[in-house]
Amino acid sequence: METRLLKFVSFFLFIYLFGYFIVFRKWSPKTRPEASSCFISLFHGTPAALLAAAAILAAPHRGLADANTKFQNLVLDYSAAYFVADLAHLAAFFGGGGDTKFVCHHLATLFVIVTCRHVAAHGAVAVLSLLALAEATSVLQNAWALARARRGDARVAARVCDALSVPFYGLYSVVRGLFGPYVVLRMVGFYSSGGAEGVIATWVWVSWVVVVSMAIVGSLVWVSNLWVEVYRERFRKVEEKIT
Secondary structure: OHHHHHHHHHHHHHHHHHHHHHHOOOOOOOOHHHHHHHHHHHOOHHHHHHHHHHHHHHOOOOOOOOEOOHHHHHHHHHHHHHHHHHHHHHHHOOOOOHHHHHHHHHHHHHHHHHHHHHHHOEOHHHHHHHHHHHHOOHHHHHHHHHHHHHOOOOHHHHHHHHHHHHHHHHHHHHHHHHHHHHHHHHHHHHHHOOOOOOOOOHHHHHHHHHHHHHHHHHHHHHHHHHHHHHHHHHHHHHHHHHO
C-alpha cells in the first residue's frame, strides 16, 4: 500500500525532525544528525523485531515460500519506510567514508524488502526472520552509538559507552555470526532444493541470499574492528597502570 508506506515515511521523518530540533538541539552540529538517526532507529528496531516475530507466529502457514500475509506486508512497509527516512538523513548529511557503507546497507536491505513485498509477494517468513535478528540488538546498538557520540564531551557518556561496548559487541557477534548465517543456510537449502519453484523466481531468492550474506560479512568485519579497538584500549590502560 503506497499510502501506508508514505504515512510510515512521514512518521519517521517527523521523529527525526523532532529529535534534531527538540531532543538533541543542544548537541553539537556534528553529532546532532547521527543522534537523530539513532532516535528514529529506536522507533524502528525493537518494534520491528517484535512485529516481525508476531507476524510470523500469527501466520497460518510459516513456510519459507508461503504467500505474505497482510500483517507481514505491514511490517515490511514499516521497515521499508524507516530505511527510506534514514537514507534521506544520509543524503542530507553524507560524510563519505563510513556513510557509504550505511548507504549501501540500506539500499541492499530495501531491495530485499521491496522484492519480497512487491515482486515475489511470498517469502516474508524468511525476510522477517532475518529482520527480527538484525534488529534484536537495536536498543543496545543505539544506546551505545549515542553514548559514543558524546563520550568526548561528557564523562557519563564515556562511562556508558565503556559499559555497553563489550555486551553489545558480544550480542551482536553472536546474532550476526551464528543465528544470521543459520537462517541463510536454511534459506539456501530450502530454495535450492526447489522449495519455492514457481512461487519465488530464482533470481529473487538468489539475490536475497547474496545480499544478506554480504551484509553479514560486512557486519562481522565492522564488529571485529570494534573488538580490536576494545583490546587496544584495554591494553593501553594496562600499560599505563604498569608504568
